[in-house]
Amino acid sequence: MNDNPTPTIPFIDLAAQRDRLQPGLDQAIAAVLGHGAFINGPEVKAFERDLAAFAGVAHAIGCGNGTDALFLPLLAHGVGAGDAVLVPSFTFVATAEVVVLTGATPVFVDVDAETFNVSAETMQKGVAEALRRGLRPRAMIPVDLFGLPADYDALNALADAEDMLVIADAAQSFGGRRGDRPVGSLAKITSTSFFPSKPLGCYGDGGAILTDDDDLADQLRSLRAHGGGKDKYDNVRIGVNSRLDTIQAAVLSCKLAILADEIVARGNAAARYNSAMPEAVMPPRIFNDAVSAWAQYTVRVANRDAVAAQLKTLGIPTAVYYPKPLHQQQAYRDYPVAGDGLPVSERLADEVLSLPMHPYLEDPVQQRILEGLRSVVTA
Ligand SMILES: Cc1ncc(COP(=O)(O)O)c(C=O)c1O
Known part of the structure; x- marks a missing residue:
């Protein structure tokens, strides 16, 4: 069952x-x-x-x-x-x-x-x-x-x-x-x-x-x-x-043939997410003159792994792109790093969480995702 x-x-x-x-x-x-x-x-x-x-x-x-x-x-x-x-x-x-x-x-x-x-x-x-x-x-x-x-x-x-x-x-x-x-x-x-x-x-x-x-x-x-x-x-x-x-x-x-239409639909889905994101979750920012293709809708949130695990129990899938920056990967850690290190990349790897995103995402489904997220981050 x-x-x-x-x-x-x-x-x-x-x-x-x-x-x-x-x-x-x-x-x-x-x-x-x-x-x-x-x-x-x-x-x-x-x-x-x-x-x-x-x-x-x-x-x-x-x-x-x-x-x-x-x-x-x-x-x-x-x-x-x-x-x-x-x-x-x-x-x-x-x-x-x-x-x-x-x-x-x-x-x-x-x-x-x-x-x-x-x-x-x-x-x-x-x-x-x-x-x-x-x-x-x-x-x-x-x-x-x-x-x-x-x-x-x-x-x-x-x-x-x-x-x-x-x-x-x-x-x-x-x-x-x-x-x-x-x-x-x-x-x-x-x-x-x-x-x-x-x-x-x-x-x-x-x-x-x-x-x-x-x-x-x-x-x-x-x-x-x-x-x-x-x-x-x-x-x-x-x-x-x-x-x-x-x-x-x-x-x-x-x-x-349908890509332009799908990009509009992705943009609409992103706008719906943006307008109702709980305060504890940071939505992605895009440049004023940009149309994003919204391959992913990626937020930043504290206790990311716990949030993802709890969303999973509610039937809400998420993904982490990317859990480890390349300069910390075994195969790449000996290559040069610019400046005094890459603190933003390291922090993002701990905080990013991608929510479901595609052109056929409907409002009621997004409301369910947002409600789930709200319940998890305020718990
Ligand atoms: C940023 C980025 N660059 C390169 C690639 C490589 O593309 P592919 O998997 O088609 O080789 C991907 C996707 O997988 C990607 O997300």
């Missing part, structure tokens, strides 16, 4: 989206099964064209996942030994992992306590740390954490002044905007992920790189296909195998 009187709430409800798209998805997948071009089929080109148009840039280059979408631009620019790449510590490991794989050194920087994003100030400390260690500050990878596009005007200005490359890690923010500029057009290079739970997610792995730079786009298309030249048996550079599958591209085209 289930002694839980109310059903468990999904943390992300992919089934609701599937129900909405089902006939179109079935048709799109059946079309791929029909023509059989599972690799580099026509759906890949069509999706890349539509994705670039959505983001307002000249090129979208599909690849195998969001991690490769970060790795390939570093490869294209020859980033390697002796170079420093500045990354937040409070992020998913992929952001730093790709740096180490090139032979360069990640320099961890802190984030802002309210937006959870890096700033030009925190990145500036990273530049100083790189120079202090005799490394060449070569690139920075700001992360649009939880869907909020970072402050690219200031970050691009710093990068220009320091002659550094900016690769926007927009794995969580595709569909977001700053003013009227969509994610994808905010930095010279933008990398995103189509991991199933992302705002634009497929049914497996996938990723893409967005840029206006024609030469870079050509290089990336070559790098993702074993460094191919005029064809794949003409190898002009060292590359990798990182393709977006045709079936995933077909799925993504269906989902891209």
Whole structure:
């Protein structure tokens, strides 16, 4: 017998989206099964064209996942030994992992306590740390954490002044905007992920790189296909195998068609959370001109683990992104840290809690979540 009187709430409800798209998805997948071009089929080109148009840039280059979408631009620019790449510590490991794989050194920087994003100030400390260690500050990878596009005007200005490359890690923010500029057009290079739970997610792995730079786009298309030249048996550079599958591209085209609408729905859900958050819980802050893609709705709360455990008993799922900053992880703790340490990242790791968030989250469910939260934090 289930002694839980109310059903468990999904943390992300992919089934609701599937129900909405089902006939179109079935048709799109059946079309791929029909023509059989599972690799580099026509759906890949069509999706890349539509994705670039959505983001307002000249090129979208599909690849195998969001991690490769970060790795390939570093490869294209020859980033390697002796170079420093500045990354937040409070992020998913992929952001730093790709740096180490090139032979360069990640320099961890802190984030802002309210937006959870890096700033030009925190990145500036990273530049100083790189120079202090005799490394060449070569690139920075700001992360649009939880869907909020970072402050690219200031970050691009710093990068220009320091002659550094900016690769926007927009794995969580595709569909977001700053003013009227969509994610994808905010930095010279933008990398995103189509991991199933992302705002634009497929049914497996996938990723893409967005840029206006024609030469870079050509290089990336070559790098993702074993460094191919005029064809794949003409190898002009060292590359990798990182393709977006045709079936995933077909799925993504269906989902891209409703992304703008889903971002509005996520924004509405975030506004409902914001307006009724208990006082003991700090809601996320976003920049005035930003539209967040709300990959996650993440609050800060004291006694986070106890709060999460009690919410679980009420059938309310939560998640902790991220329980340990990267500079404290076993694999990364010997890499440089900017300034006098990263106190904000360390504190956030103890306090953050992500609540259920998706475009199909309805008001009564949110009221149940908020009531549960209120009862737990005031108990
Ligand atoms: C911030 C960030 N960067 C990079 C990635 C890597 O994406 P993927 O899992 O598609 O490789 C993810 C997601 O998993 C992410 O959240």
